[in-house]
Amino acid sequence: MIGALIIGDEITRGRRQDKHFAKLIEILKARGMHLDWAQYLGDDPGLITTTLKRTFASGDIVFSFGGIGSTPDDHTRKCAADAAGAPLQLHADAEAEIRARFGTEITPQRLKMGEFPRGSVIIPNPHNRIPGFTYGEHHFVPGFPIMAWPMVEWVLDTRYRHLFNAVPEAVDSVFVYGLAESNITPLMLEVEARFAGLKSFSLPTIAKDGSRGHIELGVRAAPDDVAPAMEILKAGVLTLGGTWNPRPLQ
Secondary structure (H helix, E strand, O other), rough: EEEEEEEEEHOOOOOOOOOOOHHHHHHHHHOOOOOOOOEEEEEOOOHHHHHHHHHHHOOOOEEEEEOOOOOOOHHHHHHHHHHHHHOEEEOOOHHHHHHHHHHHOOOHHHHHHEEEEEEEEEEEOOOOOOOEEEEEEEEEEEOOOOHHHHHHHHHHHHHHHHHHOOOOOOEEEEEEEEEOOHHHHHHHHHHHHHOOOEEEEEHHHHHHHOOOEEEEEEEEEOOHHHHHHHHHHHHHHOOOOOEEEEEEOO
């Protein structure tokens, strides 16, 4: 599974709007992958550490955004070390990158940005050379999108290329009118039972006047299974007395 941790009081308290969630989905989709879960965390060291202990144990691939700077509200590096039970130490490759970035303006505070849990490897930062780090299957990048997104792409392209398009999948749906979700639930169960690995979905809408609108009814499945599954759904909708129309082109 693939997860995301998006860290920062500026997000959870509304000072800034998160952009990482949607972009990570886009980056993964371009490689035939998908996001399974995401969690937002404030700048609470106990919460961050507890969460990382759980996600380290899961074996999931996790992208963590934010909190790896050197100011007092940047807790992620220390929390990752505590969660892993590994000492926090200056990484030689990170030190080289930071010294190359700042030259004679290097300071002990700037070098702290290269302190990672022992056993980490760096993630190059093409924007300003201040690296992120990988520990196990967790990948820690800055909160700044201009830095974070190329770093995520680099991780995927260098470590996980073997997972690109590993499970071919297609999606299709129609808009259903005149039926409630309770009416179409048996249809959804039927197609899921008939096609291994298929997932059906229903997304209802409510009209502005509060009345029931339509339901987007569809499936995600192996490409060869999508068309026959959709035929079953469309025929079932008509049998139940409803109507369907193709989704409008996006």
